[in-house]
Amino acid sequence: MATVSVGAVRPDDTGQADEGRAQLDLLQELLWAYGPCGQEDAVREICRRELAPHVDELWVDPAGNVVGLLRGAKSHDGDRAPVTRVMAHMDELSMLVKRIFPDGSLHLTHLGTMYPGNFGLGPVAVLGDRETLRAVLTLGSEHTTSESPRIFATKPDQGGKALDWSDVYVFTGCTPEQLREAGVHPGTRVCVEAGKRSLVTFGDYVGSYFLDDRAAIVVLLETARLLCDRRPAGDVYFVFTTNEEVGGVGGSYASRVLPGDRTLGVEVGPTEEEYGTSVAGGPIVVYSDAECVYDKAIADRLMQIGADLGTEPQAAVVGAFEADPSHAKANGLTAQAGLLCLPTLSTHGYEVIARQAIPDVTAILTEFLRH
Structure with a gap:
């Protein structure tokens, strides 16, 4: 089986390098797992295994989504915090x-x-x-x-x-x-x-087919791990969805049946001159796509967190692009929606992201959910 190289390790960043290596190893395992629309079984099992230690409840719903509930710090007091559904899809083209x-x-x-x-x-x-x-x-x-x-x-x-x-x-x-x-x-x-799905590392970047949406799955799993010790303000439902590539089916179902009024998605994001985005830039916060206009308060908050963390976030209005939260909002299945993306070169092709993209998006998402 092929190995994944994450570059040289400096004496002062061994812990960070080990964490990065673990994330890329998990990403590679996800890339080798077949997950066509409506038959995401192999990816589902990895998500269940990795999510289970970090949530209070875990189940697979009738749509085939993996759902993990992490109860918030304010879930049981009088000042109940908002509930958030955060999604990444398991299926592939x-x-x-x-x-x-x-x-x-x-x-x-x-x-x-x-x-x-x-x-x-x-x-x-x-x-x-x-x-x-x-x-x-x-x-x-x-x-x-x-x-x-x-x-x-x-x-x-x-x-x-x-x-x-x-x-x-x-x-x-x-x-x-x-x-x-x-x-x-x-x-x-x-x-x-x-054999065509091995992760390639070069310089500050990694490339493979199907980073959409396996890189985002790693972000959600890492976020759940970080929030497990320092609880989010409100309940968080981590949802790994089915059939996103053919209409956001799993995400729409989860938005309809799970508690809360807010659906947040993590996706790959196109980096093109048309949108003023770059694969070398920070996480992309989407204000609008082909299906909906995202809630400005959510997008603004994501941008502010990204700026405060020094990740240099990129605001974007994208066309010819849809995601679980925009399908849900367009169909009236969620009151509020937001989308945070890993800057990705050649989406729906041989995709490339910066090595820093997964930790940067994870940091923004974690901070957003904590507060």
Whole structure:
């Protein structure tokens, strides 16, 4: 199994380096776990294991969300503090078998907003009901002419068409009978294979597919650990949600059924000139996205905490972006909503964050919930 390097350790920062190494090790474990929309079982088990020591109650709700309750310091006195639901999603961008060809190849559609070029051609894991198969997402040979129109249209010196799901297929090397025995059928999930999901460290940055939203999961788990000893003011529900990439389903359900009027999300945040954000900058506080306008008082408070902590937070209004709290607010399932993001290069692709992003976002979230 691959190892994760976190760089040299100076004699005066051994404790901090050990903490950073533990966070990256956990992040790597989460990245290797398959979590397609609606089938987040492997990620769910890691979240349950890591959250259990730091909350007062833990359960899995009917939507498949992992929910941990940490009771606040003021939960039982007359000056009851607000209840907060804080969320990160467990699911990842993935693919779905649409049909099986007579030669055992698979035609796919997408689960979440992405194109084949987001992850490239190469190995995939086909999550059959009885067996997980390794296969290859492929287009076909570049050495073809107009007699192969599906391939020809995508060649840069010919049609130059961007790859779409109708252009690619999965070569399984199996017969349809073997696929049936493995439990592969229309509706079977297909994920980028674990061999392409190793965390890469370079300079002050780390990169991998699916930092969305595994890096945010690490933030929530670390926040729960820190708040366990110094209780937050009010009750906090840590919610690890399902099916965010296909409409914020789990987060909307949790916002509807759990106590409280406030939903806060932790996500990756796009770093583009359009939004005035940078992957080298501090945590991103979102004031508006494609689904809702977030509550100004919450966003302003997050910005102030970030500034007080010296993290140089970035305020942003983003488009073509949705998250659990914005889905919940847009559908009237929460009265108040906020969103705190890790600055991320190439969201929904090969994603890159600064090493400092996880501790900085954790610090802001922890301080917000404490007070």
